[in-house]
Amino acid sequence: MTEKKQPGILDRIENIDRKVIYFIVTLAVILPLINPIGLPLNIAEESVNYKNAIDDIPDGSNVLCKIDMEAGLSGELGPAGVATINQLLEKPVKLVFIFFYRGDCPLVFVNNILPNVNGYIDTTHLGNKVYGVDWVSLGYIEGHESAMAKLAEDMHFVTVDQFGNKMSDLPLMQDIKTASDFSLLIHVGGGDNAPVLNQFSTPYKLKTICATAGVDYVGVLQYYKAGVYSGILNSLKGTAEYEFLLGQPGLAIVATDAISVIHVTLLVLIIIGNAIYIYKRMVKKDVKGGVTE
Amino acid sequence: MTISMDPGIWLGAFMTLAVFSYFFGPTKNPLFKFAESTVVGGALGYTIVIAGAKNLESLAYNKIVAGNVILIIPVIVGLLIYTRYTKNYTYLARIPIAFIVGSGIAVAAYGIISTNIIANNLVAVTGYLVNKDLATTFTNAWNIIALITSIYYFYFTGGKRQEAPPFTWLNKIGRYSIMLFMGASFGNTILARNALIIGRAQFLLYSWLGFSP
Numbered sequence: 001m002t003e004k005k006q007p008g009i010l011d012r013i014e015n016i017d018r019k020v021i022y023f024i025v026t027l028a029v030i031l032p033l034i035n036p037i038g039l040p041l042n043i044a045e046e047s048v049n050y051k052n053a054i055d056d057i058p059d060g061s062n063v064l065c066k067i068d069m070e071a072g073l074s075g076e077l078g079p080a081g082v083a084t085i086n087q088l089l090e091k092p093v094k095l096v097f098i099f100f101y102r103g104d105c106p107l108v109f110v111n112n113i114l115p116n117v118n119g120y121i122d123t124t125h126l127g128n129k130v131y132g133v134d135w136v137s138l139g140y141i142e143g144h145e146s147a148m149a150k151l152a153e154d155m156h157f158v159t160v161d162q163f164g165n166k167m168s169d170l171p172l173m174q175d176i177k178t179a180s181d182f183s184l185l186i187h188v189g190g191g192d193n194a195p196v197l198n199q200f201s202t203p204y205k206l207k208t209i210c211a212t213a214g215v216d217y218v219g220v221l222q223y224y225k226a227g228v229y230s231g232i233l234n235s236l237k238g239t240a241e242y243e244f245l246l247g248q249p250g251l252a253i254v255a256t257d258a259i260s261v262i263h264v265t266l267l268v269l270i271i272i273g274n275a276i277y278i279y280k281r282m283v284k285k286d287v288k289g290g291v292t293e
Numbered sequence: 294m295t296i297s298m299d300p301g302i303w304l305g306a307f308m309t310l311a312v313f314s315y316f317f318g319p320t321k322n323p324l325f326k327f328a329e330s331t332v333v334g335g336a337l338g339y340t341i342v343i344a345g346a347k348n349l350e351s352l353a354y355n356k357i358v359a360g361n362v363i364l365i366i367p368v369i370v371g372l373l374i375y376t377r378y379t380k381n382y383t384y385l386a387r388i389p390i391a392f393i394v395g396s397g398i399a400v401a402a403y404g405i406i407s408t409n410i411i412a413n414n415l416v417a418v419t420g421y422l423v424n425k426d427l428a429t430t431f432t433n434a435w436n437i438i439a440l441i442t443s444i445y446y447f448y449f450t451g452g453k454r455q456e457a458p459p460f461t462w463l464n465k466i467g468r469y470s471i472m473l474f475m476g477a478s479f480g481n482t483i484l485a486r487n488a489l490i491i492g493r494a495q496f497l498l499y500s501w502l503g504f505s506p
Contacts, residue, residue, distance in 0.1 A: 022316040029487075029494045034504055075492015076485060103340035142348040149400045159355040160347075198404020214485030218478045225436075228408060235481075236488040254506040255491045262487045 010276050021269065028265040032257035039260045041253075046224055047241040050231030051087070053184060053209045059092045061183035062176055064206070066196065067109055068101040068189035073213060074112045079252040080211035080239040081113045081188045087246055088186075089118060089127040094172055096155075096182070097137040097162075100148055101192055106139050106162050118248075123163065132170045137162040144192075148199040152179035179204040186210070188233075193220050197228055211239065295503040306501040308332070309493050439474075442467035 007015075057063060065088070067081040088095060099105040114120055119127035129135045139162030141147045150157045155176050156167050167173050175181070185206045187196050190213035201208040207230050212220045214235035223229045233239050237259060239252035297303065311328035318324070349368075357364050370392060376385040445460075446467030498504045 019317055025490075026316075029490055030498065033491070033494055033498055033506075072489065075495070076488035078492070103343040104336060106343075107339070139347065139351075140343050142344045142352070144397075145404075146396055146400045158351050159359075160351045194408065195401070195404070197408045198401060202404060202408045214481040214483075214488060215478070217481045217484075218474060223408075235485055236491065237484065251495055251506065255488070255495065258491050258494070259484070259487060262491075263484070266483065266487075 010280065013272065014276050014280075024265060024269075025262060028262045029258050032261045033254065036254065037257045037261070039257050041240060041244055041256055043241045043245065044234065044238065046221075046232045046234070047238050048231075048245065050209050050211070050233050050238075051242060051245045053207065053230045054084070054087050054091070054186070057091060057093050057183050060094075062094045062096060062172075062181055063088060064179065064182040064185045064200070065095055065097045066100070066185070066187045066189060066192070067097060067113060068099050068105045068187070068192065069108055070102045070104050070190075071108050071112070073190045074108050076213055076236055077188055077190060077211060077239075078108075078112055078116075079236065079250050079255075080233050080242070081109075082116045083239060083243050083246060083248065083250055083252070084186055084188060084211065085113070085117045085126075086248060089129065093183075095129070095135040096172070096176065097135070098151065099138075099140040100144055100195075101189055103140050103142075105189075106137065109137070110162075116250075131163075132165065133172055136170050136172050139163075145195040145199060148195055152200050152204060154178065155181070179206055182206060184209070189213075190216060193223070197223060201228060211242075294505075297501050297503060302501050306497055309497060313493075438466065439470035443470045443474075446471065 069077045069081070097109065099109070110123060114123065114126065117126065124131045126135055138158050141151060141158055155173065155178060159167055161167065161170060179200050185200050185208040187193070187208065187210040193210065193212065193216060197208065200206050209231040210220060210229055211233035217234045220229065220232055224232050233242055236252050236255050240256040243250045243253045308328050308331070311324040314322055314324045353364055353368050370389050373385045374389045376382040442463050445463045499506055
């Protein structure tokens with residue numbers, strides 16, 4: 001009777017139960033959130049430029065805001081939306097919000113973003129800005145890139161706003177006809193980067209900044225390098241830098257320790273996995289070499 | 294630490310934990326399936342109301358009532374898409390699809406050329422090569438090489454010439470450049486997924502369980 005060979009320590013680590021990995025990752029997320037470590041934060045140039053682009057908006061200008069994220073992304077990009085609106089509220093500018101990404105994006109905007117903004121009372125008053133006069137939300141517009149092209153050409157293409165008010169009843173919209181009437185376009189969202197640039201920024205030479213999901217960051221970076229975007233925020237990390245620059249710590253700064261710890265944890269796991277794989281391949285090669293010799 | 298008394302927060306916490314049960318329980322457990330079906334069903338229902346009813350009112354009904362009667366034509370053409378569910382008139386569904394695809398390509402084409410080709414690639418090739426910072430100059434030079442070789446990698450019309458040096462080298466550099474891009478994208482995807490988990494963990498810890506940030 002042959003004795004079954006017991007798996008070695010390396011085999012055990014290599015075939016570790018996924019639940020153990022999830023448990024380690026869970027701890028790496030929760031512990032720094034409860035007990036922040038205060039790890040240093042490097043400020044990226046594109047985050048500084050994002051803030052500067054909003055600082056540089058001339059007083060009295062109109063700003064087109066596409067704070068366009070579905071519920072699943074609000075954990076990652078919600079803090080960017082809140083911090084961006086907070087900075088905008090400090091300036092004498094008028095805001096028009098638009099949504100093209102998904103049908104639930106305006107709901108996320110009203111329920112998850114606005115209540116966390118400084119000075120939020122209700123949807124009629126956003127800080128010192130009055131609805132219809134200083135800010136307007138056009139709601140979700142179906143049609144994606146074709147609808148963007150049409151709206152850029154004619155802002156009165158939609159007849160009612162997010163809350164069912166007629167466009168003719170909104171004083172702010174009487175002065176706004178096309179995308180040319182805006183000084184800045186802010187896109188906070190996990191998609192639509194190319195369509196926004198194609199239909200608003202390039203044809204109307206509209207200065208544009210964006211806060212993007214980490215998945216899209218590498219794709220968006222090329223537009224920043226080419227000068228198409230004037231500033232970008234990279235996911236929660238970029239938002240933490242932005243909150244630091246604004247001097248208004250929010251949920252993103254609190255999350256930076258968790259981001260760092262979880263990254264180190266994952267890196268260690270990747271290094272261990274690869275080291276075992278390479279070691280086992282080398283051992284296998286040596287054995288094979290021995291046989292042929 | 295004060296636990297929330299808001300029923301909405303409790304419902305959110307329950308749904309979050311139900312989804313997270315995927316991590317520690319069986320992958321197809323009833324809690325996860327319940328949360329999955331509820332989210333999909335709720336999202337679909339909401340989208341039909343918002344995308345359908347609200348947009349039909351704003352973009353079609355109000356304008357038709359105001360006298361822009363010609364808009365009835367796109368509404369009828371749009372409704373033809375439902376002929377897919379009939380036996381004899383399925384072919385009519387091709388008309389709105391053809392409109393959507395055709396107009397979509399036409400609208401996107403201008404922007405793609407002006408943004409991606411002119412503004413992006415030409416600037417990458419011509420505008421940013423020399424920089425006072427040596428590392429940036431090297432990165433920019435590498436960007437240009439990666440751009441040209443990646444485009445070359447997708448150039449399939451060279452026939453046998455592509456299989457001989459130096460074209461094989463160009464192909465190889467292009468392939469490695471694409472792999473580098475994909476590796477960086479993958480790294481950022483992991484970053485993004487972590488951010489999603491952190492978002493939910495913040496909700497559970499701060500909004501539900503009442504820990505202070």
